[in-house]
Amino acid sequence: MYVGTLSFDLLLGDVHSLKEKRSVVRPIVAELQRKFAVSVAEVDHQHLHRRAVIGLAAVSGDATHLVDVLDRCERLVAGRPEVELLSVGRRFHGEYDD
Template sequence: MYVGVLELDVVLGDVRSLKQKRSVVRPVIAELRRRFDVAVAEAGHQDLYRRTLIGIAALSVDAGHVGEILDACERQVAGRPELELVSARRRWLGPDD
């Protein structure tokens, strides 16, 4: 089994409160979960209202498939006009870990 973890550091557009932040981040997380069948959550910057860290995990018996899923998730977030993707970081766990 291969597990890939993707951390997306994101700056939000015109957001002025934590309530507005939730209204932007929740649909993004729900869409990733629905479209790609991945585990996803807001994993950092919870106290900042214009920034978030979205954590995504995918697993498969094929490392290439995990990479394709994480690539698609990254493209999906980067393509949203209300978000600015600052950085993307990946980690891998394989059968020997």
Template sequence: MYVGTLSFDILLGDVRSLKEKRSVVRPIVADLQRTFSVSAAEVEHLDLYRRAGIGLAVVSGDATHVADVLDRCERMVAGRPEVELLSVRRRFHGDDD
């Protein structure tokens, strides 16, 4: 079994309230879940309205599949015009860990 995780640190554009932040972050999380069948949630900077931390995880029996899904998720978030991706942290856990 292989587990891969990504943590995104995101700067939001012209957002002036937590309500506006939710209207940007929720569709990103929902798209990740729907498109790639991953577990995803907003996990950091919950009280800041121009920053967001999104975490996701994927589990598979194939290490190549995990790496491919993580790559596609990262490209999707980086390609969103309404956010600026500040950093991405990737972790990979295999049977040897």
């Protein structure tokens, strides 16, 4: 079994309220869930209206498949014009990790 996680630190564009922030973050979370069947949530900076951290986790029996899914998720978020991707954290846990 292989587990991969990503964390996306995002700077949101023309957002002036938490309500506007939700209208940007929720569609990204929903698209990741729908397209890639991964677990996704906003995990930090909930009180700031121009910043967000989205966390993502995926599990697979095939390491190559898992890396491919994580790569595609990262490309999707990086390609969104309404956000600036400040950083991406990636962790990969293989079957022989302690």
